[in-house]
Amino acid sequence: xxxxxxxxxxxxxxxxxxxxxxxxxxxxxxxxxxxxxxxxxxxxxxxxxxxxxxxxxxxxxxxxxxxxxxxxxxxxxxxxxxxxxxxxxxxxxxxxxxxxxxxxxxxxxxxxxxxxxxxxxxxxxxxxxxxxxxxxxxxxxxxxxxxxxxxxxxxxxxxxxxxxxxxxxxxxxxxxxxxxxxxxxxxxxxxxxxxxxxxxxxxx
Ligand SMILES: Nc1ncnc2c1ncn2[C@@H]1O[C@H](COP(=O)(O)OP(=O)(O)OP(=O)(O)O)[C@@H](O)[C@H]1O
Numbered sequence: 001x002x003x004x005x006x007x008x009x010x011x012x013x014x015x016x017x018x019x020x021x022x023x024x025x026x027x028x029x030x031x032x033x034x035x036x037x038x039x040x041x042x043x044x045x046x047x048x049x050x051x052x053x054x055x056x057x058x059x060x061x062x063x064x065x066x067x068x069x070x071x072x073x074x075x076x077x078x079x080x081x082x083x084x085x086x087x088x089x090x091x092x093x094x095x096x097x098x099x100x101x102x103x104x105x106x107x108x109x110x111x112x113x114x115x116x117x118x119x120x121x122x123x124x125x126x127x128x129x130x131x132x133x134x135x136x137x138x139x140x141x142x143x144x145x146x147x148x149x150x151x152x153x154x155x156x157x158x159x160x161x162x163x164x165x166x167x168x169x170x171x172x173x174x175x176x177x178x179x180x181x182x183x184x185x186x187x188x189x190x191x192x193x194x195x196x197x198x199x200x201x202x203x204x
Pocket of ligand 1: 011012016034035036037038039040041042043
């Protein structure tokens with residue numbers, strides 16, 4: 001369903017990895033590991049079509065990303081390491097805007113429900129600049145609950161989360177995999193996750 005064929009990734013003068021092949025099935029998790037600067041974020045961005053490989057191709061449902069663009073955008077949610085929030089918008093506005101940019105219009109009720117699930121009930125109208133780091137991560141991750149995109153690409157999703165948020169995210173990921181979704185994540189921490197299919201690991 002998601003396939004990388006013979007991928008080379010070069011940033012600046014450095015080859016970060018070359019000849020990378022992998023194929024992920026519905027319900028499968030890919031963990032991307034590596035030291036700082038090894039190329040984890042680059043690989044995630046490449047999978048999202050935000051970075052072009054120097055060689056090789058990424059395929060989604062058997063078609064090259066380059067030929068898919070908009071449809072692929074709706075099937076994907078990418079949560080970067082730094083939560084991409086607009087500081088002056090409220091939590092609710094941030095979530096609805098992020099969902100809309102990803103091709104999913106969220107009703108106020110759906111967005112409120114997602115915020116409540118993320119532990120941000122009562123914070124709907126709080127401007128993002130007044131949220132703590134962990135609350136900002138929760139807000140960014142609430143996007144996972146809107147529109148049911150099958151492919152989740154998460155850069156260091158466990159960072160800054162307290163134990164209850166960590167448990168919430170673990171359950172969210174397990175549920176998504178159980179429904180046949182695909183999750184690609186980078187993580188410095190070894191967070192135990194319930195996965196049906198054996199997870200795949202790429203160590204850069
Ligand atoms: N736009 C760019 N131009 C040139 N080099 C870049 C660019 N972006 C990233 N790099 C370099 O590519 C390498 C890999 O960066 P990347 O962010 O993918 O690593 P990472 O494994 O995610 O690191 P970390 O664990 O620190 O987040 C780094 O050496 C970085 O300096």
